[in-house]
Amino acid sequence: MIISQETMDVDFVRKVEALSDTSVRRCFQCGKCSAGCPMATFMEHPPNRVVRLLQLGQWRRIIEGRSIWYCASCETCSTRCPNKVHLASIMDALRKLSWDADGPSKESYVQLANKLFLQNIRTYGRQYEMRLAAVFNVKSGQFLKDLMLGPKLLAKGKLKMFHSKNKNLSEIEKIFSRIEEMRKNGKAL
Amino acid sequence: MTNDLKYSYYPGCSLHASAGEYDLSTRELFKHLGIGLTEIPDWFCCGATPAHNVDELLSLSLCAKNLELADSIEGDVAVACAACFSRLKTAQHILGENDVKRKQVETALDAPLKLDGNVKHLLEILAKDLGLERLAASVNKPLTGLKVACYYGCLLTRPTDVPNLDCAEAPTIMEKIIEAVGAETVPWTHRLECCGANFTLSRPGVVIQLTNAILDAAKAAGADCIMVGCPLCHGNLDIRQKEIEKVYSTSYDLPVFYLTQLVGLSVGLSPENLGLGAMIVSPFPLLTEKKLMETSLLDSQVSLPGIR
Numbered sequence: 001m002i003i004s005q006e007t008m009d010v011d012f013v014r015k016v017e018a019l020s021d022t023s024v025r026r027c028f029q030c031g032k033c034s035a036g037c038p039m040a041t042f043m044e045h046p047p048n049r050v051v052r053l054l055q056l057g058q059w060r061r062i063i064e065g066r067s068i069w070y071c072a073s074c075e076t077c078s079t080r081c082p083n084k085v086h087l088a089s090i091m092d093a094l095r096k097l098s099w100d101a102d103g104p105s106k107e108s109y110v111q112l113a114n115k116l117f118l119q120n121i122r123t124y125g126r127q128y129e130m131r132l133a134a135v136f137n138v139k140s141g142q143f144l145k146d147l148m149l150g151p152k153l154l155a156k157g158k159l160k161m162f163h164s165k166n167k168n169l170s171e172i173e174k175i176f177s178r179i180e181e182m183r184k185n186g187k188a189l
Numbered sequence: 190m191t192n193d194l195k196y197s198y199y200p201g202c203s204l205h206a207s208a209g210e211y212d213l214s215t216r217e218l219f220k221h222l223g224i225g226l227t228e229i230p231d232w233f234c235c236g237a238t239p240a241h242n243v244d245e246l247l248s249l250s251l252c253a254k255n256l257e258l259a260d261s262i263e264g265d266v267a268v269a270c271a272a273c274f275s276r277l278k279t280a281q282h283i284l285g286e287n288d289v290k291r292k293q294v295e296t297a298l299d300a301p302l303k304l305d306g307n308v309k310h311l312l313e314i315l316a317k318d319l320g321l322e323r324l325a326a327s328v329n330k331p332l333t334g335l336k337v338a339c340y341y342g343c344l345l346t347r348p349t350d351v352p353n354l355d356c357a358e359a360p361t362i363m364e365k366i367i368e369a370v371g372a373e374t375v376p377w378t379h380r381l382e383c384c385g386a387n388f389t390l391s392r393p394g395v396v397i398q399l400t401n402a403i404l405d406a407a408k409a410a411g412a413d414c415i416m417v418g419c420p421l422c423h424g425n426l427d428i429r430q431k432e433i434e435k436v437y438s439t440s441y442d443l444p445v446f447y448l449t450q451l452v453g454l455s456v457g458l459s460p461e462n463l464g465l466g467a468m469i470v471s472p473f474p475l476l477t478e479k480k481l482m483e484t485s486l487l488d489s490q491v492s493l494p495g496i497r
Contacts, residue, residue: 019245021287038383038399070395073238074383075347079357088348092241099243113391117239121251126234127202136390146393149428156467158207158428168231175250178297188246188293 008057012097016054019093019189022086024054033077033087043067047077047087054090063098069107071095096189112140122176125166130159194318195225197262197306199255201273201420202234207428208270208420210464214449215269215311217462221453222319222327226267229259235276238387249290250297252280257303265307267314269449271419272386275344275352277308282351310345310354311449312362312418321369329457331371334479337451338375338412338443339363340403342422343383366448367416370455377410379403384425393429400425401433404441413475414444416451423447427469444472454481 017023027048034046045053045067053062062068068091077087099111116135120127137145153159166172182188204212219226232255240248256277259266268274281304284291295302315324346357355362358381364374382403385396404426407415417423427445434440445468453463460482465472476482 021283021290038385039395042395070392072343072383072386072388072395073242074343074386076343076383078348086348092243092245095243096245109391110388113387114239114243117237118244118247121234121236121240125231126205127237129203129206133390149432152469153207153428156469157209158467160206160209163205166231166233168233171254172233174299175254175297176247178299179244179246179250182246182293182296187296 003056003058007060009059010057012059013054013057015097015189016059016090016093019096020086020089022084022089024051024085024090026083027051027055027081027085028083030082032080032082033085036076036080038074038076039070039072042070047071047091050094051085051087051090059094062094063101066107068094068098069110109140112136122172124163125169125172126163128160128163130161192223192319192323194223194314195264196227196267196309196314197259197264198226198228199232199235199259199266199268199273199277200228201268201270202237203420203424204269207424208447210467211269211420211423211447211449214447214453214458214463217458218449218453218456221456221458222324224314224319225264227262227264229255229262229266232258235273237272237276241276241279246290246293246297248276249280249284249294252277253284253294253302253304254298256280256306256308257298257300259306260303265309265318267309267311269311269418270421271310271342271344272421274308274310278352280304281308310352310418312345312366313354315448315452316362316366321365324366324452325369328370328455330455330481332367332451332455332479332481333371335372335451335475335481336375336411336413337367337372337446338377338407338410338415339367339380340407340415340417340422340426341381342417342419343381343386345418346381363416363418363448367451370452372451372455375407375410375412377406377412379406382406384422386421386425389421389425389429396425396429397433397436400429401437404430404433404443405439407443408441412443413479414446414472416446416448418448430470442470444468444470444475446472 031048034040034048040046044065071091075088236248236251346360349357385399388395450463477484
């Protein structure tokens with residue numbers, strides 16, 4: 001894809017700015033964010049380039065790749081930015097918009113883990129680690145992943161078969177449905 | 190010891206499962222120090238990283254709901270997990286500044302927000318509320334000769350304006366606490382580097398690479414052990430340590446303690462009550478070598494069951 005007027009979409013960038021409550025225009029490309037980013041080596045577009053592409057309205061390039069899914073949300077970039085560009089929040093906004101659009105990302109494992117995590121919260125109110133790991137392995141087809149850790153963790157009491165139940169579950173369902181409702185009515189992004 | 194410190198307690202999901210020893214040692218230590226902890230009834234998951242990663246509104250709503258639940262209990266909110274701590278503080282920060290998001294969260298909860306609870310990580314409670322002097326006064330088995338690498342990870346101090354626990358780039362709160370109970374600390378390079386956190390489920394290869402660098406740096410600095418205040422960091426540094434050693438054909442053998450376990454030892458709590466048996470990298474050879482535990486206890490301690 002070449003960078004051109006045709007591939008420029010400023011509306012999308014406005015959405016990113018609204019969601020992240022930060023301005024991409026403040027960035028002057030010093031590169032401090034990428035220098036400190038522990039995940040930059042795993043990304044095809046390091047953090048400063050993500051911002052540059054946003055400045056140019058070229059967001060498709062970003063969400064087609066894996067960079068946003070490889071951000072660890074460690075907040076180093078936001079902490080060090082001399083211009084107070086909250087890059088970690090920009091990453092959140094990009095992931096959300098890509099997620100909503102069922103984005104054509106190359107990174108499926110991270111998305112699967114996120115999806116299962118959120119489903120668990122909606123169903124149980126809390127995170128049940130063992131269930132999360134087991135379902136992740138089945139759904140990602142990696143049946144043997146971390147299998148050797150299982151017995152060790154069980155013996156140490158670190159994997160719980162049974163959890164204290166949350167008696168407030170209807171509350172959590174209401175929160176999820178109210179948010180869905182708001183989005184349906186265009187009252188939230 | 191008596192004092193008037195009372196908190197509502199938000200353990201978070203990990204402390205009810207893989208980090209059971211953090212929960213146990215926190216409760217035991219606070220009981221010993223006379224600090225009141227009341228678990229928030231029917232708390233929810235804070236949403237952790239996955240929620241804010243793809244749905245900030247959900248993340249803010251979950252945190253606001255938890256703060257509302259905490260509001261019914263007297264005292265500030267005590268949080269053990271660095272990730273929960275960061276999420277709750279971030280929600281307070283964002284909802285305090287952004288009226289649009291605040292209104293959306295009010296609609297999601299269908300109630301006015303109660304966000305005023307003062308959210309505190311255990312480190313703050315020990316170092317500031319209880320105070321280093323009172324902490325030092327309660328020590329009866331100082332951790333003399335133990336060289337500790339204090340590991341902060343990402344979320345205890347970053348970003349600058351949110352957690353307000355300590356300086357974002359050069360914090361000292363962990364070092365101050367552990368020195369107050371008699372241990373030595375080592376200066377080292379990776380105190381604030383990321384361990385890969387929640388990639389442990391989706392991309393363990395990432396975690397192995399990042400965590401290896403942390404273990405390597407702690408070892409190179411001459412540390413006997415690492416101290417953490419986050420169950421995700423602990424999971425990566427402790428549970429994956431053997432695997433990392435195999436991948437990099439090396440040996441670290443660095444026990445990874447929760448801050449409450451080390452402080453607990455110094456005030457004389459027993460290994461059982463601190464859940465030391467649940468650690469994957471056994472701390473017992475180190476503790477007997479440093480004479481912080483009776484040698485005669487070694488055999489029985491090694492076979493200590495984990496947490497129940």
